[in-house]
Amino acid sequence: MADQLINQVLWPLIYILCIVLPLVIAVAMFVYWERKVIGWMHVRLGPNKIGPFGVLQAFADVVKLLIKEVILPTKANRFLYFMAPLLALIPALAAWAVIPFSSKMVLSNANAGILYLLAMTSLGVYGIIIAGWAxxxxxxxxxxxxxAAQVISYELAMGLCLVCVLVLAGSLNLTDIVxxxxxGKGLFDWFWLxxxxxxVIYFIxxxxxxNRAPFDxxxxxxxxxxGFHVEYSGSAFAIFFLAEYANMILISFLASILFLGGWxxxxxxxxxxxxxxxxxxxxxxxxIWLFIKAFVMSFLFLWFRATFPRYRYDQIMRLGWKVLIPIAIVWVMVAGCMKFFGWVSIGAGA
Amino acid sequence: MNPQTLQLICFYAFAFVTVIAALSVITLKNTVHAVLALVLTFFSSACLWMLLEAEFLALALIVVYVGAVMVLFLFVVMMLDIDQEKMREGFVKFLPVGLIVAVVMLVEMLGLIGVRAMHAQVMGANPAVAAGMSNTAWLGQALYTKFLLPFEIAALILTVGVVAAVALTLRERRDARYESPSQQVKVDPRDRVRIVKMAAVRPPAAPVDDNTPQESRP
Known part of the structure; x- marks a missing residue:
């Protein structure tokens, strides 16, 4: 019994902490890196006062947010108001369960890993909607x-991109996809080619x-x-912040795993x-390769933010429905032909 | 604790949450709360299916219903401005009708369960496990080989439904202004702006009048 408890409960818990704690620290450092990079792109210095090169700025911000007062707006729905940040954060963290960091390092080598990821990322929108309403x-x-409108529209395009990957890889399991x-052809063996x-559609x-710039x-x-978190302050706001950045890092990891060969x-x-x-x-x-790739992909998020002006609502809808989804549908068929007629040798390894 | 007991405990836990959530869908006063309870119902049903090793269906339920359909549902319900008192007015009047419908449905369901129980057939082993495949792979194999025609017909019906829904609700508004991105990118700046070269000129010295407000300078 005690043996079982240790094997079934304690070890998974420790593994989960091994993913979540570095993730939270990575988010803090990523916020610092974002401010620094955008500062450089704007030809200014960025945070440089706290710690060497301002490295501790992120932690100072965290402390500041945690000791701020959380204000409940009048006539707000108390239960849902405090539930919303958690509903945003839980799927963002839960999705990390199936990410394979290397051929052996994976918390849950689930058969339907991609479906699970799709399910978890689609749940995150509830936090936003409920926060807005409550x-x-x-x-x-x-x-x-x-x-809500934006996330649903782009989920379709994202799902179709995943279908292309599955067709070539022949599996829903992320380890198998990698x-x-x-x-033997180096980086030309990866799915990006x-x-x-x-x-490109997947990353867009x-x-x-x-909800990052230019789609913010x-x-x-x-x-x-x-927007949705205008009434939130203090730690509740910090949780939204954490969820958003955890999602960004997750998308960077996924793009690296699905298209850039993972580890x-x-x-x-x-x-x-x-x-x-x-x-x-x-x-x-x-x-280390996975981390390098994910770092480069997450850098793109910051680069976009410093470069592009925000889209208008109708432009976002047009891009999603009339440009990205048709191209993705066509490429599903192209990927099917690639697999069926053996146009590419990739994916045969599985 | 053996795995069967644990599974049973999990089943009862999920089933309990499902039933409670389903009950709250029809009893909660606040419509947004009711929709969220429906989301919980779907989610815990997905957990039940996961226990039955139907992982594809469970995750598809979450992706499709929880992730997309219910979000749109919530979207609509949040926009409604419902007067709760007015909605409750006819409650007593319609209660007998509702009760009769509920009782008939209950009797029918019990009858169905009874008939099925008489022809109780032992379920075979999990076909996916028997075929040595994951649930998703087995489902894909079955759908695209054994049940290809029904599958395609279902897809066709859904497509017809989408086209019909769009055709029914699409209205071209004459008074609204639309912009076409393809025309926008074709615009030549030379058609819109004429750049005129001119020499700098000094403005004529205006007489200073204290009554006119000073123009603010940037």
Missing amino acids: SNSRYALLGAMRS NAQAG PLLPVF SGVAET MAEGESEIVA LSPLQGWIHADAPDWINWIWTGGF
Whole structure:
């Protein structure tokens, strides 16, 4: 009994903490990195006062948010008002359960991993909608409505992109999808090449799903102040913030896993040297490659934010429904043909 | 504790939540709360299906119903401004009718369960496990080989439904202004703006009048 308890409960709990705690710290550092990068892009310094190069700025912000007062607006729905941040955060963290960090490092090697991810990311919108409604504020409700329409539209495009990947990989399991991209042609064995339009669509939809600039009209501060979280302050706001950034990092990891070969090395099959383990990963692959890829992808989020002006509501809808979804549908058929007629050798490895 | 007992406990826990949530859908006064209770019902049903090892159906239920349909539902319900008192006015009047319908439905359901119980057939082993495939893979195999025609017909009916819904609700408004992005990108700036080169000129010195307000300078 005690044995079972340790094996079935305690160890998974420790593994979960091993993912969640670094994730929370990564979010804090990512916020710092975002402010720094956007500062450089605006030709200013960014945070530079707290700690060396301002590294501790993020932690100072966290402390500031946690000791601020949480204000409940008049006539707000108390239960749902405090429930909403949790509903945003829980799916954002739960989705990490199926992410494979390397061929052995995965919390749950679920068979239907992609479906699970799709289910979890689609749940996140409830936090936003309920926050908008429970705040009893016009601006918050408008933000929530915009967000609901946007997330549903882009989920379709995202789902179709995932279908292309599954067709080529022949599996819903994320570890199998990465293994299907292994081969002797280095980075040309990954899915980004045969699925290039889909890769682009996936990332655009990912940016839209996480309500980031240029698709951040759910918070559009120039029109509706801060959108769905306008009434939130202190720790409740911090949780929304955490959920949004955890989702961004998740999308970056997913894009790396689905299209950029996950933990596989871009030099796979080109170098066959025998070296100690701490050098070996450069060509045999390891979790460091996944982190490098995810870092580059998450940098794109920041680059977009500093570069593009915000889309208007009708422009977002048009882009989602009339541009991205048709291209994705066509590419599902192209991917089917690739698999059926054997136009590409990728995916045969699975 | 053996796995069967744990599974049974999980089943009763999920079933309890499902039933309570389903009851709150029809008893809660606030419509938004009722919709959220419906979301919980769907979610815990998905958990039940997961217990039955129907992982594809469970996740599809969450993706389709919880993630998309109920969001739109919530979207609509939040926009409604319902007068609760007015809605309750006819409650006593319609109660007998409602009760009769409920009782008939209950009797029918019990009858169905009774008839099925008489022809009780032992369920075979889980076909996915028997075929040595994951549930999703087995479902895909079955749908695209054995049940291809019904599957395609269902897809066709759904497509017809989508087209019909769009055709019924699409109204071209004559008074609204639309913009076409394809025309917008075709615009040549030279058609819109004429740049005129002119030499700088000094404005004539205006007489200073204290009554006119000073123009604010940027």
